[in-house]
Amino acid sequence: MLAPATTLFTGIGQLVTNDPAFAASAGVERLGIVDHAAMLVVDGVVQWAGAASSLPVADAAALAVSDADVVDLAGAAVIPGFVDSHTHLVFGGDRAAEFEARMSGQAYSAGGIRSTVAATRAATDAELTARLDTFVAELHAQGTTTFEIKSGYGLTVDDEARLLAIARRVTEDTTFLGAHVVPAEFAADPDAYVDLVVGEMLDACAPHARWIDTFCETGAFTPEQSRRILKAGAARGLGVRLHASQLAPGAGIRLAVDLDAASVDHCTYLTDDDIVALAGSSTVATLLPGVEFSTRQPYPDARRLIDAGVTVALASDCNPGSSFTSSMPFCIAVAVRDMGMTPAEAVWSATAGGAAALRRTDVGHLAPGARADFVALRAPGYVHLAYRPGVPLAAGVWRAGARLA
Numbered sequence: 588m589l590a591p592a593t594t595l596f597t598g599i600g601q602l603v604t605n606d607p608a609f610a611a612s613a614g615v616e617r618l619g620i621v622d623h624a625a626m627l628v629v630d631g632v633v634q635w636a637g638a639a640s641s642l643p644v645a646d647a648a649a650l651a652v653s654d655a656d657v658v659d660l661a662g663a664a665v666i667p668g669f670v671d672s673h674t675h676l677v678f679g680g681d682r683a684a685e686f687e688a689r690m691s692g693q694a695y696s697a698g699g700i701r702s703t704v705a706a707t708r709a710a711t712d713a714e715l716t717a718r719l720d721t722f723v724a725e726l727h728a729q730g731t732t733t734f735e736i737k738s739g740y741g742l743t744v745d746d747e748a749r750l751l752a753i754a755r756r757v758t759e760d761t762t763f764l765g766a767h768v769v770p771a772e773f774a775a776d777p778d779a780y781v782d783l784v785v786g787e788m789l790d791a792c793a794p795h796a797r798w799i800d801t802f803c804e805t806g807a808f809t810p811e812q813s814r815r816i817l818k819a820g821a822a823r824g825l826g827v828r829l830h831a832s833q834l835a836p837g838a839g840i841r842l843a844v845d846l847d848a849a850s851v852d853h854c855t856y857l858t859d860d861d862i863v864a865l866a867g868s869s870t871v872a873t874l875l876p877g878v879e880f881s882t883r884q885p886y887p888d889a890r891r892l893i894d895a896g897v898t899v900a901l902a903s904d905c906n907p908g909s910s911f912t913s914s915m916p917f918c919i920a921v922a923v924r925d926m927g928m929t930p931a932e933a934v935w936s937a938t939a940g941g942a943a944a945l946r947r948t949d950v951g952h953l954a955p956g957a958r959a960d961f962v963a964l965r966a967p968g969y970v971h972l973a974y975r976p977g978v979p980l981a982a983g984v985w986r987a988g989a990r991l992a
């Protein structure tokens with residue numbers, strides 16, 4: 588049997604654990620901060636994390652005899668790797684012209700999705716794969732160690748299945764989003780498209796997916812169509828997530844809560860009843876600051892959600908239409924500046940919050956038993972993620988104890 592691979596990370600100036608053993612339920616304490624910390628990683632899993640002065644003697648002794656690898660992080664702050672629970676990274680083309688027109692006053696509409704569908708259908712698997720690999724490198728370099736990817740730019744049985752198969756190469760959190768928008772060829776009969784989504788398309792896509800999602804919004808799918816699609820996915824064993832209330836308030840939030848969705852995403856326009864429903868549920872509200880930034884819409888009110896007791900996640904929604912950023916630090920900075928979040932809340936939501944939105948207990952925190960996914964920041968503390976917007980602060984990124992960037 589091979590000896591376990593053991594690494595001791597020392598010299599951590601500030602360690603954000605998100606570990607309930609160190610953390611209170613709210614405020615900065617929620618981050619479970621340990622100063623002057625060390626972390627012991629065995630076979631890619633955190634075995635111990637805490638104040639360097641209290642590293643258990645038995646572990647220290649074992650290290651001395653096993654000649655363990657020791658990495659001195661020279662005073663850096665360390666946070667859990669970002670968990671980006673909402674992306675659309677498999678697509679062809681871009682929509683820079685649409686963005687430019689928006690910045691001259693044109694409104695965002697769900698219809699723009701169709702232009703990416705045309706470019707994606709025309710792209711080969713090799714082209715889509717190469718581009719995805721570039722995005723993955725971009726995510727890693729910025730500290731994202733877990734990410735979800737949705738289909739939704741194919742909208743035929745074969746195209747949706749191939750987008751999911753391509754995404755599956757790089758993440759287990761793949762989401763079938765055949766119900767992204769009604770494709771042009773079904774414009775006259777949207778319900779016939781819904782029949783296809785819940786029938787042959789779901790059959791072809793379910794083996795490549797962990798989740799099902801629907802865009803429940805005027806111009807995309809009605810609440811009734813969305814319910815039908817999500818229930819069909821759930822019956823096939825897929826977890827439920829939903830895009831809702833991006834462009835206007837609607838019935839999507841209540842639908843998500845009703846179906847015990849892991850997450851409802853966007854939440855830009857919420858009624859008081861929506862907030863009460865979310866607060867009484869285990870559905871995470873995932874906010875996507877890049878969307879409001881790139882569409883010049885009002886930002887969602889994270890403060891209102893958090894004060895009501897709702898679990899909030901932050902994600903990039905990286906896609907060529909509404910939010911072409913893959914940067915979680917950017918999302919944190921905007922959420923702090925414009926959505927009423929404190930830096931501690933934003934960092935928690937971009938790590939532990941994302942993990943909750945994906946119903947994952949192995950990532951988003953640095954407690955014994957967690958996968959050793961973490962970012963060493965070129966900064967003395969986590970606040971710098973919001974305090975130094977636009978500055979690349981990820982000095983080193985590890986996943987399962989192995990260096991990624």
Ligand code: NIG
Pocket residue numbers: 697699700703802830833878904906907908909910
């Ligand atoms: O999450 N809202 C629906 N889907 C994407 C937008 C995709 C696009 O415009 O291409 C979103 O914002």
Ligand code: FE
Pocket residue numbers: 673674675830904906
């Ligand atoms: Fe999206």
